Amino acid sequence: MQTDATIIAQCTPSGSGAIALLRLSGADAIIIVDRFSKLTQGQTLKAQASHTVHYGQIIDQDKQVVDQVMFIVMIAPKTFTGENVVEITCHNNPFIIEKIIGLAIFHGARLAHKGEFAQRSFLNNKIDLVQAEAINSLIHAHTEQAMQKSLSQLKGSLTNWSQQIEQSLYKCLALSEASFEFIDEEMDFGPQIRTELEQVITQIKLAQQSYGIQQQIKDGVRIAIIGTVNAGKSALFNALLKRERAIVTPIAGTTRDSIEAGIYTNQHYLTLVDTAGLRQTDDYVEQIGIERSMAEAHQADLILLVFDTSRMVTPAELAIYQEIMTKYQDKIILVGNKCDQIIKLELPDQFKNLNLVSAQGLNGLTELEALVLGRIKQLLETDSSPFLLNQRQFNILSTVASNCQQILTMITNPEYELISLHLNEILQILSALTGQSITEQGLETIFREFCVGK
Ligand SMILES: Nc1nc2c(ncn2[C@@H]2O[C@H](COP(=O)(O)OP(=O)(O)O)[C@@H](O)[C@H]2O)c(=O)[nH]1
Ligand SMILES: [Mg+2]
Structure with a gap:
């Protein structure tokens, strides 16, 4: 995916309302907006400090004023996407919005795809995948509870939880390697691996049990x-x-x-x-x-x-x-x-x-x-879990749990080389949860579920 382009989208829904918000993100976001805007006393946005708000006008190719707007300038990397960002608050009239977007495109931007802002945020390591998904569920939350859980997930509750699972699996891997290493000394860490894996499975089961209730929290009863x-x-x-x-x-x-x-x-x-x-x-x-x-x-x-x-x-x-x-x-x-x-x-x-x-x-x-x-x-x-799971996350956890279960059957007659191999595979599967290992195709599918402007 090309990420050097500067993108633009309307972030507020189209329809009635006094004002609308347009957002540009990309290396050239600020200089592009400078090409079709005018601040007071001939200043440019490029000369402004990061995270500042400015009053100004949008000027079209015929030097006509399109609208009076507010600009928020945010300079990389401390922005949602990790890129330069300009937000334009204009009057909510479809002709004005179309004109501003048209001007931005004329001066070098292109329309954002669905979820592309969040995708860039992910690609620039501002958020991980479960946090990106939390933003989407936050926007679509039907109930206060769903909103709270999405917010807590955005702060990293699911990420932290999965990191603990990951640590347990790494511990198993270390124990497995050690058992293989010291096979002559008859050091066998099998029982410890078993306990650790059983805990992982229990943790996942608990999270999965609340999945059904979470759907109710999300979609209503x-x-x-x-x-x-x-x-x-x-x-x-x-x-x-x-x-x-x-x-x-x-x-x-x-x-x-x-x-x-x-x-x-x-x-x-x-x-x-x-x-x-x-x-x-x-x-x-x-x-x-x-x-x-x-x-x-x-x-x-x-x-x-x-x-x-x-x-x-x-x-x-x-x-x-x-x-x-x-x-x-x-x-x-x-x-x-x-x-x-x-x-x-x-x-x-x-x-x-x-x-x-x-x-x-x-x-x-x-x-x-x-x-x-x-x-x-x-x-x-009955749902005590701080986060919401979606189907993708649920499926990943199911695969992790069933693979752990399989290792449990191997431990009775252990071949630690094989067990280590298997544990590495499970760690790989788990890392798709936060997006550390996920194909570009997989990413596209996830972010296209988002709305434009997010
Ligand atoms: N007396 C009385 N009649 C009711 C009451 N509720 C519904 N009805 C009547 O019972 C009939 C069937 O009602 P309806 O709501 O269409 O029943 P449904 O087939 O279960 O959907 C209608 O003639 C209603 O006016 C009630 O609380 N008291
Ligand atoms: Mg009826």
Whole structure:
């Protein structure tokens, strides 16, 4: 990849807002901006000290003023990319922005690729790969918790953690070499290698266990509303969202497909999913809807299992409820809807903790919400890891763990030359985590996931 070019991109999203930020990075960033700008009293940006802010104008090829802007000059290497950087804060008008970018390109810059600023930062050793990825997850964090974890990762929490794993592996390597070296003296460090590797595996397992919870922290908690047709699921969905999102009618089978909507509440991002009702039907479309309900139940982090308390359940319905209950007991909150009417529902003991609500009369909803939030808190609190893992990082750790496991099987009848070779391979795999060893192709793939201007 060519890194000597000076690049430019708009860092703020296009659209409404008073001001926009454009960023240039590269050896010539400052002199390029000098070619199409004017500071007060004929000064140049090149003559300014690093990390200073200046008022000035953007001047086009016809010597016309395009905009009045602020320039921030930052001289390498103490910048995000490690290169010379100029940031231009201009008025947020697409014509102005296009013109400034056009002028920068005319005077020698080129448009930045997605994630190219972060990529340069990585290539100039300003940040490692997990920190670059943390920036991306920070930008896209849906919840406060995800934001906190991304910030801590940016400060190096995952990097430090992986360095400890690396140190343990180096220790194993040293022990393996020593065992090979002193084979005649019958020095065997096998047991020590075993203990060390078992610890590495445990550490990785712990990090991986929280991966599922971390996805919830990142993307928000998914809550599926499941129950028989006409139980009032759509009414409950609307009542919890506090708006009329789903259609509510007395006609059975109104909701034929799942509908979802997101809400922020108490610093949590929740996705509520309204599903088609559970009942055996000949209607082909409705049947698909029911299969989707089951799939939603499986995928959800929490299930609101809704009963209609104004009537009895049929044995067939009860059988489906029981199936869901046995499969997903831990993530179910039982809801008895229509409590404003005479209660005719009778249920086996298994379902005795029914939370009575009236979606229509808006009764019992505050209590239900509190219950849901309590469960979410419980769910998320089990994650003690300070960092977020993404799929790439998760996969690398899986490979490291399974390779360590393989060495454990070799230790019973050790051939230390082979074990050392294998340990070196594992260290190589692990170093791809922070990007010490990663192909250029691999890097491109990672940074192209970023947005332009980052
Ligand atoms: N009395 C009473 N009727 C309700 C309540 N919630 C929903 N309903 C009615 O039950 C019927 C079915 O509601 P709907 O939300 O479409 O059920 P769904 O099939 O489970 O989505 C509609 O006629 C609603 O007006 C409630 O809390 N009390
Ligand atoms: Mg419905």
